[in-house]
Amino acid sequence: MKGRILSGNLRRVLLVRVALPVLLILALILSAGQTLISNFIEERMQRDLQLVARAVYLPVSHAMARNDLEQMQSSMASLFGMTEVYGAYLFDAEGQPLISFGVVNPTQKQAEDALQKTLAGEFDQYERIRGRDVYSFFMPMFDAAGQPNGLLQVTRRHSDIGEQLKRLAYGSWAGFGFISLLILGILVLTHQGAIGRPLERILRSIQRVEAGDHGHRAAVDGPSEIRQLAAGLNGMLDAIQQAEAREQEQRLAREVIAERLRQTETLAALGQLSAGVAHELGAPLSVVDGRASRLQRRLQDDRDIHELDDIRQQIARMASIIQQLLSYGRSSRAKPRPLDLAALLRRSQSLIAGEGFDVEVESGPEAMLMGDSLSLEQALINLLRNACQACPEGPVRMHWKLDQKIHVYIEDAGPGVDPGLGEQIFEPFVTTKTPGQGSGLGLAIVKRIVEEHGGQILVRRSELGGACFELVLPLETPEQEVYA
Known part of the structure; x- marks a missing residue:
């Protein structure tokens, strides 16, 4: 009972x-x-x-x-x-x-x-x-x-x-009965007003949270014990929400780590593949190219000479792909040294001009950075080549600015990059070019080189109407001799 x-x-x-x-x-x-x-x-x-x-x-x-x-x-x-x-x-x-x-x-x-x-x-x-x-x-x-x-x-x-x-x-017990009923009535009413309704509100709050409204919190009112109960319930809900947020962050962090591990494994596999391809295909291609060159010098028929020239161009393309594989799978081993940013960009402009592309370089503030000039030149030339190929008629512009870091911008007036691709364009073998026009390794090589120098690469819409690639690199003040 x-x-x-x-x-x-x-x-x-x-x-x-x-x-x-x-x-x-x-x-x-x-x-x-x-x-x-x-x-x-x-x-x-x-x-x-x-x-x-x-x-x-x-x-x-x-x-x-x-x-x-x-x-x-x-x-x-x-x-x-x-x-x-x-x-x-x-x-x-x-x-x-x-x-x-x-x-x-x-x-x-x-x-x-x-x-x-x-x-x-x-x-x-x-x-x-x-x-x-x-x-x-x-x-x-x-x-x-x-x-x-x-x-x-x-x-x-x-x-x-x-x-x-x-x-x-009889009179005494009748009065006692009346007083008892009065006391019970007062207790019921005061209980309902002071305890019953606040507890019902807390119960409704719990039911709302149970139904999925995890952002709801109970009203802290009523007697001190009820307020403490409501505050304790809200604190528990806050702790649960914070724990869920931490769990979500940890889950996302694990996913990022897993993705990076996958990418690392992919890089390692590509490095091994590149070494094998270079070893197996490099020497035979050199032999084929040498013999085609000798045949080209001995033949007199212009049609045969033209066909041999096409063969040598395809051999050169294959050699370029092999070189890109080697560049992607092999990190720079050169010792970083202080570089003048303006000279580095001007030299990249000159090199890309040798391929028949016109790039406008805007002047900017003096800046130095620590790095490997050959690797950075390769990254800049890959970006400039892509911009010029996307916008043959121009303009293609390269400029920079400084804050706590160096920001280098390469912009074109071409069709731009599909926003749906996002970071996928920096993955190996992902390309927006037509088949036969690119290997899909150029931007992946750029990303690897930039990250080796402690920076990052971003892509967005350019003011010119096309794509804008931004290289964010650490700003250094070298105390040694600056190399152009």
């Missing part, structure tokens, strides 16, 4: 565990108070009867001394007329009734016993007279010599006292 009560709702627990003990204590106090009040009322009603008897004692005593029967009857009649009196009786010294007023009269035996008891003075008792329960008060009568010469008995119905006490009990 106790377990079922404790498992009920908070309102029931409050009523059973708080209100009920309080009401039980109040009931015990009321019961004890009723006992005290009942005793007081009973004593008061007895005392009232005794006062009535004492009020007629002197007139009756004087009348007995004079043997004035008429006066005795008059005095006794006035006594019986009072509402507190149920019966009034006067006996002589032998217990013989002289005057009786009442529904029932005491027996001779009761009168004689009462006379014996009054020898010690006044007394009272509850007794039964001819089947009626009464309360009797006895007063001895004395003659002029001080000798007992009679007995005055005044009675009151016991039921009068009982009914008075019963009315008191």
Whole structure:
């Protein structure tokens, strides 16, 4: 039973565990108070009867001394007329009734016993007279010599006292019932206002979070305990959200690490492949190119010479692809040295001009960087070549600026790079050129070289309308000799 009560709702627990003990204590106090009040009322009603008897004692005593029967009857009649009196009786010294007023009269035996008891003075008792329960008060009568010469008995119905006490009990318990209901009602209302509604709001907040609204937080209001509960719930939700965010970040970090590991493995595999291709194809291609050159010098037919020239061009293309594979799979082993940025860009412009491409280089602030000039030149030439091939009619522009780092921009007015490709254009064998126009290794080589120099490469839309490749490189202030 106790377990079922404790498992009920908070309102029931409050009523059973708080209100009920309080009401039980109040009931015990009321019961004890009723006992005290009942005793007081009973004593008061007895005392009232005794006062009535004492009020007629002197007139009756004087009348007995004079043997004035008429006066005795008059005095006794006035006594019986009072509402507190149920019966009034006067006996002589032998217990013989002289005057009786009442529904029932005491027996001779009761009168004689009462006379014996009054020898010690006044007394009272509850007794039964001819089947009626009464309360009797006895007063001895004395003659002029001080000798007992009679007995005055005044009675009151016991039921009068009982009914008075019963009315008191009924009224007390009725009032107690009303007060109990009032207390229970106040407890229910105050519980609903101070505890029930705040707890219901917290429960609704929990249900919203359970339904998927993870950003919801409970309102911190109500009594201090409810506020602490709401604050604790919000803190727990914040901690869970932070843990989920950390888990998400860790998951993304693991994915990035896994992707980098895959790329590293791909680079390693490409490096091995490049070394094998260079070893297996480099020498045969050189032999084929040498023999084609000798045949070209001996032949006289222009058509045969032209066909051999086409063969040598394809051999050169194959050699270029092999060289790109070697460049992609092989890191620079040159010792970094301080380089003048402007001279490096001008030299790259000159080299690409030798291939028949025109590039505009805008002047910029002086800057130095640490690196391998040959590798950086290769990266710049690859970017410039791509820009010129994408925009044969121009313009192609190269410029730079400084903040905490060096920012080199290569822009063209060509079709640009599809935004959907994103970082994929820097992966090996990914190209936007038509088949046969590129190997897809140029930008991958550029990215490798830039990252080897501690930088990064970005691509976005150019102000010229085409693509803009941005090289971000560390800015150095060399203390040694600067190499152009």
